[in-house]
Amino acid sequence: MEGGIDTSTDTSAFKECLSLTWRNPYVLRLAFSAGIGGLLFGYDTGVISGALLYIRDDFKSVDRKTVLQESIVSMAVAGAIIGAAVGGWMNDRFGRRRVLLIADFLFFVGAVIMASAPGAALLIVGRIFVGLGVGMASMTSPLYISEASPAKIRGALVSTNGFLITGGQFLSYLINLAFTKAPGTWRWMVGVAGFPALLQFILMLLLPESPRWLYRKGREEAAKVILRKIYPAHEVEQEIQDLKESVEAEIKEEGSSEKMNIIKLLKTKAVRRGLTAGVGLQVFQQFVGINTVMYYSPTIVQLAGFASNRTALLLSLVTAGLNAFGSIVSIYFIDRTGRKKLLIISLTGVVVSLGVLSGVFHETTTHSPMVSRVETSHFSNITCPDYSSALNSGAWDCMTCLKASSPDCGFCSSPTNKVNHMENQKIQI
Template sequence: MLFGYDTGVISGVLVVLGDDLGGREVTSSEKEAITALCAAGALVGAIIAGVTSDKYGRRPAIWFSSILFTIGAIVQATSYSIAQMCAGRFLIGLGIGSASMIVPLYIAEIAPARFRGRMISVDMIFLGTGSVLAYAFDAAFYKVNHGWRYMIGIGAIPSIVLGILLFWCPESPRQLMFHGRREQCESVIRRIYGNASELQVQEKMLSIEQGVNAAKSLNEEISITKSMRLLFWVPANLRAGIAACGLMFFQQFCGFNTLMYYSSTLFDIVGFSNPIAVGSVVAVVNWIFTVLSIFIIDRVGRRKLLLCTMWAMPICLVVAAVAFIWVPIDHRTLELTSDHIGWPAYLVLVAMILFVAFYVAGLGCVPWQANEFLPMEVRAMGTMMINVFNWGPNIIVSATFLTMMKQITPSGTFGFYAVLCFLGWIFVFFCFPECSQMTLEEVRNVFEHGFGVKHANEWRREYKRGEKARGPQKRQSKV
C-alpha cells in the first residue's frame, strides 16, 4: 500500500505545488527530477536489499523499508526547497525499492504453490489500494492551502503500522533452513499448513531442505560475486533471468507509469478542469482490475493471461496518439490553446482507462511473480536484477515523459510506447513459460530446456492427466 501511495500521490502534488518550493513556479524539468529521484532511490534500495537479504533475512529488509517510508514522508511534507523535496523523494524511493524487491520474494517463499499467484496478487491489490488512497487524499486536499504537505505526510502513518505488524510475521522458512534454524523452519511450516498431517509437514521440510542443500552444494557461502556468476554463467539461470527481467523491462517501458506519475498533469494538459478527480478514475480502474486478476491468475495461468491482454495495450496507446492530433496544444509549453474540452480529450481518457484495465489484468501483476523462475542460490540476486530492470527503465520514463511530449509531440510519445508494448507481446510469446502450479523446486527444471515454453506446456498436460506426483498435496487437498 505504501508502494502504491507514495508513487501515486506525486501525481496530484505536481499539479498543486505552485511556488511553495523556493518562491517560484516549479518547472517541467524540476517536476521530472522530483519524480525520477524516487525511481532512482528505488533502484538503490532494491540493490541494497538484494545484497543483504540472504545474509540478514527477509523481515529485517522490510523493517528497514518501513523506517525509510516514515522518514521520507516527513522530509517531503516539511520541504521548502526543491533540494529538500528531491531528498525526501529519494528516501521514499529507497523504501519502495527495498520493499518491492523483498515483499514478492518473501511471499513466494512462504506461500503454498497453488496459492502463490493469488497471494502475490493480494500484494498488487494493496498496491492499487495505495494508489486509490493517494488520489483520494489528493482530491481531498486539492483546494486546501499547502494541501500537498498533508497529501505526502499522511504516508508516514501506514509505514509506522507496518513496522509494528512485522512482529507477527514469520521469517521465510527457506531462509531459516538456509541458516540452519531447522526447528524454527518447522514451526513456520506448521503455521503455514495448519491442516497438514505430521507426514506432510516432514515431507515439506524434506523438500525445502533438499532445495536448500542443492543450493548450498553449488556454493557453500553465497557471496555477491559468486551469486552473480551463477546467475549469468549457468545457462538455465541466465534464461530464467532473461525471462523474468525482460518481462519487467517491458512492464516499465509500456508507458503505464507515465499515468501513475503524470496522470493529473496529462489530464490537465488535455483540458479537464479537475484533473485530479479525472485521474482518480484511472486509479479506481487500476484497483478494480487488480482485484479481478486475483480470481483468474492461477486458473488461467500467467502466460495465457499476458497473451490475452497485452495485444490490446498498443491499440489503446495508438488510439490516444491519434486523438492527440486534434487536441489544441502548444507543444513548446504543453498548454492548451483553447478552453473547449472536445471529443479528443474524452477519447484520450477512454483509451487510458482501457489501457490501464488491460495492463493491470496481466502485465501489471505477473512480472512481480517472476522470481519464482529463479533457483534458491540466485533468487535474491536475481530478484534484485528484476528490480534493476524495473526501476532503471522507470527512471528513464519518469525523467523524460514531459520532455518527450514537447520534443516529439504527445502523439509521437504515445506511438513510441505502443511499439514497445507490441514488442513485449512478442517477447512473452517466445520467452515466457507457464510455471503456475509448480513448486519452486520444479520450476528449476523448466529452463534446462531452452526458455522452457514447450517443456512447461508438456508438464501441465501431464499434471492434468495425473502423471505428475505432487507429494503431500496429492494426498490431501487441504494442504
C-alpha cells in the first residue's frame, strides 16, 4: 500500500480516525461506501439461518431432504470460493471500484432470484449468485478502503470492515425477527439484501477508483486528484512521492529476471512463518465450527426443544450479538494488548466454549429420555415408521429418533406442526 500502514498506531488510533474523518468527510464517504460490501457479506451469510426455518415450512421437499437444506446453505460458500478466486485477477484487471459494482449486481440479482423462487432449485441458483458477490466483496472492500484511506487511520478504517461483517450477521437476525409474521416471511428476509446492494451500487458510481490502481495503470494525474482530496495539503506531496516509489518498485520487481515465485518465497524463513501463521489462522478458525453455528443456530435451538420459530430466532440473536460485540472489543484492544496476546485470549475462549459444548452434547446423548408407545398414543398413534417396524423399539430414545432414516421421524414432530413442543414435554416419534 502507498505510504504503508502507520506502525505507530496506539490506543488513540480511533480518536485520530474520528478526528480526521470529521475534518474530511470525503474519507468517511469512501470507507462507508466500500464497507457496505462487508455488511452484505455478513447479512447474506447470516440470513439463511433464520430463513431456512420458513423455507422448510413452505417447501416440503426441502423439509424432507436434508441434502436440499445443505445445498441451499452451502452453495453460497461454493460461490464465494469462486468469487474470491477470480476476484484477485479482476481487481488487477478492471479495478477495485468496478469489481465492487459487479459484486453489487450479483448481490442484487441473487436477492431477487431467491425472493421470487418457486422452488429449491432457483433458491440454490440465487445463493450461488450471492456467494459470488460475497467472494468478490470480501477481498475488494478492505482493499479499496486501505488504498483510499490516509495512512494514519488506515488500520482503523480497515478494521471496521470486519465489524461490518459481524454487524451484518447481527442485522440479518434482526431482519429475520422483524418478518416472522409478515406474509412471505423468508422471501422478505432474503430479498431485503437487494436494498443495500443497490445503495452501494449507486454510491460507488459516484466515487473514484482506487488511487493506487490508477497510478499503476499510468493514470497519474487522476490518482493525484484523488490523493489531494484524501490528504491535507501539507501531506499530499509526500504521499504522491511514496505512491510513485511503491508502484515503480512493484513494476521493477515484476520485470526482473529475479522475480520471486512461490517456491522462493516458501524458502524464505520469515515469509514462510508469516504465511503459515496467517493462512493457518484463517483455516483453523473455520474448523472450530463457527459457520455451522451461524448457519444452523435457530435449527440447533429448535432441536434443543424451543419449538417456536420466533423464539429460536430470538435466542440465536444472542449468538450473533456476541459475535458482533467481539469485533468491537477486538478493535478497541488490538493496539492496546497486541495481536498475539489478544489471539491467545480468544483461542482460550474458543477452547473452553468447545469443551462446554462437547460436554452438553455428550450429556444430552447419554441421558436422552426413553420413548414408548404410551407416549406416542397421546398423538393419535402417529409414530415414526422406523419405530413401528423396529425389532427392539423399547430401546429407543430421543437420540435414536433423531438419527432415524425415515424423513417422517423427528423431535416432537407431527403433520400439522413439525416441531410441536408439548406442554407436558412428551416426546413423539
